[in-house]
Amino acid sequence: xxxxxxxxxxxxxxxxxxxxxxxxxxxxxxxxxxxxxxxxxxxxxxxxxxxxxxxxxxxxxxxxxxxxxxxxxxxxxxxxxxxxxxxxxxxxxxxxxxxxxxxxxxxxxxxx
Amino acid sequence: xxxxxxxxxxxxxxxxxxxxxxxxxxxxxxxxxxxxxxxxxxxxxxxxxxxxxxxxxxxxxxxxxxxxxxxxxxxxxxxxxxxxxxxxxxxxxxxxxxxxxxxxxxxxxxxxxxx
Numbered sequence: 704x705x706x707x708x709x710x711x712x713x714x715x716x717x718x719x720x721x722x723x724x725x726x727x728x729x730x731x732x733x734x735x736x737x738x739x740x741x742x743x744x745x746x747x748x749x750x751x752x753x754x755x756x757x758x759x760x761x762x763x764x765x766x767x768x769x770x771x772x773x774x775x776x777x778x779x780x781x782x783x784x785x786x787x788x789x790x791x792x793x794x795x796x797x798x799x800x801x802x803x804x805x806x807x808x809x810x811x812x813x814x815x
Numbered sequence: 816x817x818x819x820x821x822x823x824x825x826x827x828x829x830x831x832x833x834x835x836x837x838x839x840x841x842x843x844x845x846x847x848x849x850x851x852x853x854x855x856x857x858x859x860x861x862x863x864x865x866x867x868x869x870x871x872x873x874x875x876x877x878x879x880x881x882x883x884x885x886x887x888x889x890x891x892x893x894x895x896x897x898x899x900x901x902x903x904x905x906x907x908x909x910x911x912x913x914x915x916x917x918x919x920x921x922x923x924x925x926x927x928x929x930x
Binding site for chain 2: 736738744745746747748751791793802803804805806807808
């Protein structure tokens with residue numbers, strides 16, 4: 704069964720705007736990760752945030768984590784047409800099993 | 816490093832035939848995952864190996880599916896007999912450590928079509 708649920712399922716914005724995607728999960732986690740998938744390709748890791756962290760930045764990406772609400776958000780600032788892709792959150796459970804469970808993903812379209 | 820290598824990239828087979836998907840993880844990585852992706856069900860974890868040992872196969876849909884990892888540099892996912900509902904993109908991923916806080920590296924996937 705899937706751990707994460709993301710919203711929105713689809714997002715369409717203009718180039719230069721910010722894009723925010725949300726992820727909710729159900730059980731305790733060790734960390735939460737965000738991945739990107741271009742059409743027809745494999746997933747590429749973007750950023751990892753540990754359960755004891757609240758916010759993390761990487762370039763134009765900003766990730767927040769609220770373990771009390773079991774939710775995370777991914778913000779892409781100043782979006783570009785090349786950011787068009789599907790974005791997935793994935794959770795690694797606190798049981799130290801290494802199991803990585805993915806959400807359903809958000810499809811982002813950035814219009815030039 | 817060439818990354819995670821999967822073969823074949825595309826496979827079209829007839830219902831009832833055996834299908835074998837192959838994966839070469841990144842050298843030195845301890846963990847290997849097999850995922851299946853469909854529009855309806857998203858990305859599902861099928862099985863997870865650590866140090867070549869299957870740790871969790873609860874996602875394997877049924878007995879028609881089996882996975883092996885005979886050594887640290889090779890894994891297979893076999894479907895026998897295949898059915899049209901097995902049509903999906905199958906991804907293999909590897910990660911550096913048995914402990915968490917490490918990212919997974921994905922292959923390009925095998926697109927399987929069962930007709």
